[in-house]
Amino acid sequence: MTHLSDGELHGWLDGGVSGSEAESIRHHLETCPDCAARLEEARRLRDEAAAILASAGPEGETPSFETMQRRARAPSSGTRSRWGSVQRLGWAASLVLALGAGWMARALLVERGWTDPFHQGAPAEVALRAQVEPVPESTAATAELRQKADRDAEQGAANGATREDRAEIVGGERREIEAERVTPPPEAEKYAAPPAGAMAARDRAAEQVIPGWHDLPPARTASVAEEAPGCYRLEYSWPPGVGYLPGDLELTEDPAPLRPGSAVFAVIARSGAVARLHEGIWGALSGDSLWVQLTTEPERETLTLRLGRADTGWTGEGRVRDSTGRQGEDRGPVRLVRISCDIP
């Protein structure tokens, strides 16, 4: 007789198993004294854990719903300052990308198509031709767009919107920004909507899990060949985002959030040390490549980047694996730009 697992026992206790499964577990418990005894142990554990947590519970009064409604109607809320600064950073980068990504994508589309760059040649050979310049972010239009994207990102994340849905939103906004600021090159349209053939190839790729793409190379636990201290900004294009890549443990507590389109991650690139700093964030130097793997929240998409050296810094492309573990689409050009460590 196969005994019940701990998970089944806890699931049964918590009412977390379906009807037929619950019936089968109940039947097993009636006939198996061992599992019945383990059930009591599981119950003790559950109650004890609940008591431990309850002993550290918060108190305080619940503000009225009307108070909350008034706050929601107010122009902005008081706890957003840090988010605001982070969002400004994210938007500064996304605006940069809005202007630059089209050109970068164009270079890739024209020169290499939508094929797998890692199987075609070294990412370091990617030619970055974009003349990327920071865009002033203080206009009312920019602020409005930023707020809209914030809403879209949150809604998209929690409403189960597909990546394609958000891509349309992002793509739409990208065009909107460009329309206001510069005359968009016609090639930029290709970035928002890749050629039909390329899409088909990507769809096929999405059904395949290619070993190695989403896993860092074996060398990740050793062979870190060099030190790369300093702070970097990661620029990637879909969705627009920005991250800091500090080479110093001290900076890993940077408060900037992991959120869709704006990932902050940390890599320890000291000699012989590659550290997993927290869930979903890895980095490793392997040979000439810098591998970074991070998970966006709350979508739990895993983004793997393989970056090679270029004149402009580390650059390359990334691919995404969604929460179902399937191979996803290319994330488009990414690059790391060394910045001052005075992170706001």
Place this chain on the structure above:
Amino acid sequence: MGTDWAKVYEETYDELVRFLYRYVWAEDRAHDLAQETFVRALRHEPDQPRAWLFSVARNLARDEARASQRRRRHLELVRVEQDGQAAVEAEAEIEAKQRLAAVRGALETLGERDREVLLLWDAGLSYDEIAEQTGLARGAVGTTLSRARKRLVEAFERGEG
């Protein structure tokens, strides 16, 4: 939208505070963040309010936890300098603080995923909701919870002992 937000608020606010508190360990901040989460929800009116609320709260909590970790280091330095002051605190207050520290310490021994699942369960989410929130298979929620509970209890007992 057909969401009765007053009802969602009534049913979820305390759960959110409890969830947030065990990330940020400061009551006022937990309330602040819960309110911030609701303010955003009222502005955005998501279709799946509960999932949305916990999703946003989790992100806010993680950001806050990182920031408070940094602040804590400073506070610990300050505390060493003001050590004498502790002697005048009421005994009960000290005990409460010690217990809080023990719970916190025990929770921090858990892996991030285990802790999240445990706290979501403790906040009142169902297995289905936890699975949706974390990306775990529904069948894996019980396994994760059993492991998390065991580790929490063991770590707490070690800390107390």
